[in-house]
Amino acid sequence: MSPSRLFPTLAIGLLLATLGAPAGAADLPPIPDLTGRALTVRGPVDPAALGPTLMHEHLFIDFKAPRSQRPEAATDAELSLQPLRLDNLAAVRAGHWCADNDFLGSFDDAVAETLAYKELGGGTIVEQSCILLGRDPIALFRLSNATDLHVVMGAGWYQKAYHPPGFAATTVEEMTEVMVRDVVEGVGGTGIRAGILGEIGINGRPLIDIELRMVRATARAARLTGAPISFHVGGVGEEKFTVLGIVAEEGVDLGRVVMSHSNGMALDLEFGRRVLATGVTIEFDWLGAPGSPGGFLGSYTDRDIAIGIAQLVREGYARQIVLGHDICNKLQLRKYGGLGYTYIHEYFLPALRELGVSEADIHTMMVENPARILAFAPPQELVGR
Amino acid sequence: MRHLPLRIGLLLLGIAILPGAGPARSAAGGERAGQVMTVTGLVSPASLGLTLPHEHLLIDSRLPDEAEDTWALSGRRRPTGERALAIYRAPLAMDLLGPVALGSDNRDNWLLDSEETARRELAEFRSFGGRTLVELTPRGLGRDLAALHRLAVATGVQIVAGAGVAPSPWGAAGHGPDAAALTRELLADLLTGEGGVCAGVIGELRVLDPASERDRRLLMAAARASRASGAAIVVTPPGRGDPGAEATAILDLLAAAGADLRRVALGRAERLAKDLPRLTALLARGPYLLFDALGEWPHVNTLVSDHDVAVALRELSRAGHGAQLLVSQGVAAKIRLKAYGGGGYAFIPEQYRPYLRKLGLTEGELQALLVTNPQRLLTLAAPQGDAR
Numbered sequence: 001m002s003p004s005r006l007f008p009t010l011a012i013g014l015l016l017a018t019l020g021a022p023a024g025a026a027d028l029p030p031i032p033d034l035t036g037r038a039l040t041v042r043g044p045v046d047p048a049a050l051g052p053t054l055m056h057e058h059l060f061i062d063f064k065a066p067r068s069q070r071p072e073a074a075t076d077a078e079l080s081l082q083p084l085r086l087d088n089l090a091a092v093r094a095g096h097w098c099a100d101n102d103f104l105g106s107f108d109d110a111v112a113e114t115l116a117y118k119e120l121g122g123g124t125i126v127e128q129s130c131i132l133l134g135r136d137p138i139a140l141f142r143l144s145n146a147t148d149l150h151v152v153m154g155a156g157w158y159q160k161a162y163h164p165p166g167f168a169a170t171t172v173e174e175m176t177e178v179m180v181r182d183v184v185e186g187v188g189g190t191g192i193r194a195g196i197l198g199e200i201g202i203n204g205r206p207l208i209d210i211e212l213r214m215v216r217a218t219a220r221a222a223r224l225t226g227a228p229i230s231f232h233v234g235g236v237g238e239e240k241f242t243v244l245g246i247v248a249e250e251g252v253d254l255g256r257v258v259m260s261h262s263n264g265m266a267l268d269l270e271f272g273r274r275v276l277a278t279g280v281t282i283e284f285d286w287l288g289a290p291g292s293p294g295g296f297l298g299s300y301t302d303r304d305i306a307i308g309i310a311q312l313v314r315e316g317y318a319r320q321i322v323l324g325h326d327i328c329n330k331l332q333l334r335k336y337g338g339l340g341y342t343y344i345h346e347y348f349l350p351a352l353r354e355l356g357v358s359e360a361d362i363h364t365m366m367v368e369n370p371a372r373i374l375a376f377a378p379p380q381e382l383v384g385r
Numbered sequence: 386m387r388h389l390p391l392r393i394g395l396l397l398l399g400i401a402i403l404p405g406a407g408p409a410r411s412a413a414g415g416e417r418a419g420q421v422m423t424v425t426g427l428v429s430p431a432s433l434g435l436t437l438p439h440e441h442l443l444i445d446s447r448l449p450d451e452a453e454d455t456w457a458l459s460g461r462r463r464p465t466g467e468r469a470l471a472i473y474r475a476p477l478a479m480d481l482l483g484p485v486a487l488g489s490d491n492r493d494n495w496l497l498d499s500e501e502t503a504r505r506e507l508a509e510f511r512s513f514g515g516r517t518l519v520e521l522t523p524r525g526l527g528r529d530l531a532a533l534h535r536l537a538v539a540t541g542v543q544i545v546a547g548a549g550v551a552p553s554p555w556g557a558a559g560h561g562p563d564a565a566a567l568t569r570e571l572l573a574d575l576l577t578g579e580g581g582v583c584a585g586v587i588g589e590l591r592v593l594d595p596a597s598e599r600d601r602r603l604l605m606a607a608a609r610a611s612r613a614s615g616a617a618i619v620v621t622p623p624g625r626g627d628p629g630a631e632a633t634a635i636l637d638l639l640a641a642a643g644a645d646l647r648r649v650a651l652g653r654a655e656r657l658a659k660d661l662p663r664l665t666a667l668l669a670r671g672p673y674l675l676f677d678a679l680g681e682w683p684h685v686n687t688l689v690s691d692h693d694v695a696v697a698l699r700e701l702s703r704a705g706h707g708a709q710l711l712v713s714q715g716v717a718a719k720i721r722l723k724a725y726g727g728g729g730y731a732f733i734p735e736q737y738r739p740y741l742r743k744l745g746l747t748e749g750e751l752q753a754l755l756v757t758n759p760q761r762l763l764t765l766a767a768p769q770g771d772a773r
Contacts, residue, residue: 086479089726094736290483290682296728297740299692302685337482337726347487351685 051123056324062134198230266308288343434516525551588619680728
């Protein structure tokens with residue numbers, strides 16, 4: 001989505017707010033009832049048709065860091081401006097920042113990489129590039145047609161560094177309206193509709209005011225449209241309960257919420273169980289990534305995550321677990337030395353089986369949970385209206 | 386690199402004082418004690434600096450043929466099916482790095498034959514403070530002592546070459562030569578060398594099956610050559626069975642053949658990194674534990690990660706075993722090179738040393754691990770009588 005799409009919307013919102021119009025529901029378009037249907041870029045489908053689903057990916061994304069976040073040292077900057085190639089791959093895997101690595105823009109590459117996933121039986125990809133992350137509804141629509149994979153598109157805003165200028169002044173009502181329109185009318189005049197609110201860029205530590213408003217707006221958009229929610233991190237530690245508390249306060253069933261980037265919960269099972277007790281789904285992602293930003297060195301591996309998942313499944317939590325690669329860097333793609341959108345099917349699921357996870361539980365995590373979550377809930381009035 | 390001319394001068398001096406061709410065994414051995422034999426000649430142990438005790442700069446460990454038993458002996462997984470075969474036969478390119486890192490075999494991956502690539506990767510090692518690298522490619526796997534000499538001169542990195550024979554299926558079929566012939570072969574590498582370039586350590590001894598006659602003879606020969614030359618032994622267990630049992634069997638055979646186990650570095654120690662009691666039991670017998678698979682891409686089939694090794698290094702150092710620990714990357718395939726997205730020879734000084742610091746290893750512990758332990762390993766001991 002281009003930034004120019006956003007500014008008129010905000011301007012209208014601000015104007016209405018200035019005039020003292022009752023912000024919110026009154027300005028919203030009529031909301032269709034998609035109860036029980038998943039909303040893909042090609043339109044609503046029966047969730048039973050989705051098949052194995054990767055819940056958190058990016059097919060097209062541009063999240064090259066703003067200047068202020070780029071490396072300062074000149075030799076690092078030299079590397080950061082090169083295209084990602086075999087001769088600088090080692091450095092980028094080891095964590096040297098490279099702008100080209102943070103950019104997926106080739107349609108042909110995306111088709112080739114996702115067809116490999118389809119050949120292994122893949123059915124659906126949830127694409128969580130949202131506003132100012134290079135979200136590209138037409139490319140997703142074309143890709144879905146070219147591959148015959150289902151693609152679900154995201155909505156909302158990512159983390160603070162990627163917010164549009166002046167975003168901090170945006171009200172909950174304005175944010176809600178933008179997200180609702182993306183789900184109901186489609187993005188940027190294309191008529192191509194978002195089927196999930198995400199990835200919503202909540203980091204926390206500490207939760208800042210704009211994040212708290214984003215959470216509330218996302219919950220209201222979910223309440224109004226019935227769309228599912230996917231939070232990026234969604235707060236650190238106890239902050240997750242604050243975030244989920246706001247969602248519940250707005251009348252959204254926490255079964256409609258996916259907490260992305262939950263790998264830590266496979267290591268700290270006690271905390272994981274507390275989060276699971278709220279009814280949310282936790283997502284293990286960033287699986288199979290060949291280094292970057294931490295290089296090959298880290299305190300845990302995908303093996304440790306798989307062991308944690310196997311334990312949670314033994315305890316009966318399979319219905320609250322989903323998986324994804326969170327591909328957002330070139331180096332995760334097969335073409336650039338990675339394992340692409342197929343690592344989970346080729347390597348991670350076999351390891352889970354080896355660790356004792358049953359076919360039925362894998363089916364639950366890969367097929368049933370995504371189908372249940374992506375199916376829209378009935379649209380409802382906002383709480384207290 | 387600004388000290389390079391001086392360094393080359395010293396290296397050439399080292400070559401000049403090398404004994405000429407011919408066995409001159411005991412006299413040469415005696416003169417060498419207390420020094421380190423590099424491919425450019427004898428050097429003072431104090432000159433070694435940060436040292437990697439198990440690497441390969443040039444190696445060809447592609448399988449010699451496609452026979453069933455060759456695959457079985459190699460311990461590699463034979464590719465079957467259309468996609469696996471396509472990956473196996475293709476030149477290693479960027480789009481194959483992922484599957485090959487996760488275990489798909491690729492023939493080209495096993496060939497390091499570019500001296501120019503080796504020179505660049507070695508220069509990278511030096512730029513992060515690396516000073517010495519032990520090159521353990523055995524005879525029969527593409528060892529090229531003249532090329533190692535050129536690389537040392539070109540980069541200023543001191544290289545210690547290994548005296549070793551290729552394991553089957555690359556080497557001799559069946560039981561191979563007897564122990565006496567093997568001993569003579571190892572001693573020739575250590576004392577006479579090729580074109581004036583001598584090996585400075587015995588290894589890599591890649592043991593496939595400690596119970597086999599072939600490996601028994603190899604270990605016996607290594608023990609005898611070590612006594613006769615004062616050179617240390619670097620041995621690589623099979624890595625297929627129980628790691629503790631494999632290590633014990635190897636140490637038993639070496640000790641029975643008269644080796645001083647304090648002159649032995651036992652590779653693949655990472656397999657036991659999560660089992661400190663067994664590592665401690667092995668340490669009690671005197672050898673160095675060599676963690677020599679560092680810098681690989683960790684994934685869902687990684688049973689022991691570099692982090693696990695780091696924790697083991699910290700705990701063993703704290704428990705007073707810091708003088709018996711060694712680390713290396715064991716680069717022997719293209720995907721491990723920086724040129725192919727890997728950590729390269731510089732991984733330990735560039736990435737792992739800071740990581741170990743972060744985990745709490747002291748400067749003294751790091752100095753032992755990276756400098757003084759390899760220095761002690763490589764310093765030639767006084768020869769012990771005749772080779773039996």
